[in-house]
Amino acid sequence: MDWKFRNGIPIYLQIIDEMTMRIASGAYKPGEKLPSVRDLSMEAGVNPNTMQKAMAELERKKLVFSERTSGRFVTEDESVLKELHEELAKKYFAELSEKLTKIGMTGEEIAEAIRSWLEELR
Amino acid sequence: MARIEINGLTKEFTGLTALDSVDLSLEKGQIVGLLGPNGSGKTTLIKILNGLLKPTAGTVLINNMTPGIGTKKAVAFLPDRNALPEYMTTDQLLELYQDFFEDFNREKAEAMIADLGISTSQQMKKMSKGTKEKLQLCLVMAREADVYLLDEPIGGVDPATRDYILRTIISNYNEDALVIIATHLISDVESVLDDVVFIKEGRVVLHKPAETIREETGESVDQLFREVFRC
Numbered sequence: 001m002d003w004k005f006r007n008g009i010p011i012y013l014q015i016i017d018e019m020t021m022r023i024a025s026g027a028y029k030p031g032e033k034l035p036s037v038r039d040l041s042m043e044a045g046v047n048p049n050t051m052q053k054a055m056a057e058l059e060r061k062k063l064v065f066s067e068r069t070s071g072r073f074v075t076e077d078e079s080v081l082k083e084l085h086e087e088l089a090k091k092y093f094a095e096l097s098e099k100l101t102k103i104g105m106t107g108e109e110i111a112e113a114i115r116s117w118l119e120e121l122r
Numbered sequence: 123m124a125r126i127e128i129n130g131l132t133k134e135f136t137g138l139t140a141l142d143s144v145d146l147s148l149e150k151g152q153i154v155g156l157l158g159p160n161g162s163g164k165t166t167l168i169k170i171l172n173g174l175l176k177p178t179a180g181t182v183l184i185n186n187m188t189p190g191i192g193t194k195k196a197v198a199f200l201p202d203r204n205a206l207p208e209y210m211t212t213d214q215l216l217e218l219y220q221d222f223f224e225d226f227n228r229e230k231a232e233a234m235i236a237d238l239g240i241s242t243s244q245q246m247k248k249m250s251k252g253t254k255e256k257l258q259l260c261l262v263m264a265r266e267a268d269v270y271l272l273d274e275p276i277g278g279v280d281p282a283t284r285d286y287i288l289r290t291i292i293s294n295y296n297e298d299a300l301v302i303i304a305t306h307l308i309s310d311v312e313s314v315l316d317d318v319v320f321i322k323e324g325r326v327v328l329h330k331p332a333e334t335i336r337e338e339t340g341e342s343v344d345q346l347f348r349e350v351f352r353c
Contacts, residue, residue: 007342010333011313041292045285046313047153048295050333 003044011046015054018044023063023074024084031076034064123186125150125269125300126171131180133166133324140166142324143180150268151297153314155332155343156304158321159351164304165202167321168273171302172199184269195224198267202274202304204254208247212240212257219261231264234290238283252279256287263290270294270301276310288314309344318343320350 005014022028034040037055041048055072058064062080066072075081100110126148133141141163148154158164169175170182173189184193206215212235219226235242238256246254255278262270275291276284291301292314303311312318312332320328327350332343339346 005313007345008336008340010336012333038293038295041295042289044313045288045292047316047332048292049151049316050313 003046005046012050012054012057015044015046015051016057019054019058020063020084020088024081024088028074030074030078030081032074033070034072034074036071124148125185126302127181127183127186129181131167131170131182132178133163133170133175134178140324141170141177144321144324144326146319146326146329148300148302148317150300152316153291153295153301153303154317154319155308155311155315156302156319156321157306157308157343157347159306162321163324164321165273166324168199168271168302168304171269171271172197193269196268198223198225198262198265198270200258200262200270200272200275202277204246204258206246206258206261209245211245212242215246215257215261216242219264223265225266226261227264227266231260234260234264238286252283255279256283259287259290263294268299270299271304272302273304274306275303276305276307284310308347309342312343315343320347322351 003018005011019028028034035043037048037051040055041051044051055064059066059072062077063075063084064072065075097107097110100113105113124147126146128144128146131141131144131146132139144163144167156164156167166175170177171184171189173194182189185196187193189197206218210218216228216231219231220228235257238260240249240253240257240260246257249257255275259272259275262272272291276287279287288311291303295301303315305311315332318328318330318332318335319326335341335343335346341349
């Protein structure tokens with residue numbers, strides 16, 4: 001798994017996004033033990049304090065939890081994971097809608113375009 | 123007490139003020155980038171921290187001690203040019219480091235040397251420039267020191283080795299050590315840094331967490347550097 005960081009955005013925020021995607025997509029499964037902060041820092045090529053800050057934030061969002069001695073794990077709480085998927089879906093729809101609105105499509109046209117695109121997929 | 127405490131530090135050479143009233147306080151558990159263009163005073167500052175130069179004015183304290191024999195035990199120094207006897211082989215240099223430094227972890231050095239494919243029986247003078255640099259870095263990073271002073275640690279090596287060196291610095295991180303990396307190759311090191319110190323014409327013009335710079339300016343440290351030091 002390769003990490004890419006964009007300029008000018010705090011790295012801990014980009015780590016949170018990447019880890020969130022990995023959890024949402026199942027790259028890290030519910031209940032799976034995460035690598036240590038040191039190993040994740042090395043994999044991503046980032047400062048360990050920055051990685052630690054991102055992990056603390058993921059814990060605050062309840063996407064991961066730590067067990068005092070055995071490490072850090074992905075949440076198994078289905079309601080948290082469901083909420084995460086909904087949140088991500090909203091974000092992607094917002095991005096899509098912003099782009100399509102920019103090229104002059106109305107809400108109805110967007111809905112119609114999505115319907116016909118789904119038809120084609122089938 | 124900070125790990126390194128610098129107050130009003132000035133260093134004058136004949137006809138040149140290399141450092142001009144520098145105040146700097148650096149805490150343990152940090153990886154700090156000492157960033158500035160060529161001739162800005164980075165190496166002079168590092169040499170003073172390592173006791174190789176004496177300040178003209180001001181004070182420098184490492185672990186609450188003036189640089190000298192006491193601090194050399196606690197400081198692992200990678201100079202910007204080779205300072206090791208070049209007639210020695212890798213094995214002999216390992217012996218030398220083991221004799222000199224109580225905190226030298228020989229197994230760690232041997233593992234790094236093996237990772238980087240450096241010959242243990244070759245004399246240093248027969249190695250390429252890049253290999254010499256790698257070997258020196260292995261020896262320095264294998265010490266379990268309180269302070270690491272790395273002057274241009276990635277200057278002369280290829281990108282793959284650069285990654286290995288940065289990963290080594292990350293894996294070596296511990297809460298009690300302070301790592302100072304002096305370099306002008308900012309985009310390569312910036313994701314590894316806690317704090318950033320910009321040094322310009324012998325003065326500290328900025329000292330901030332790298333993440334704060336990204337947050338406040340919406341720029342990378344590299345972009346900000348190019349603005350501050352535009353020629």
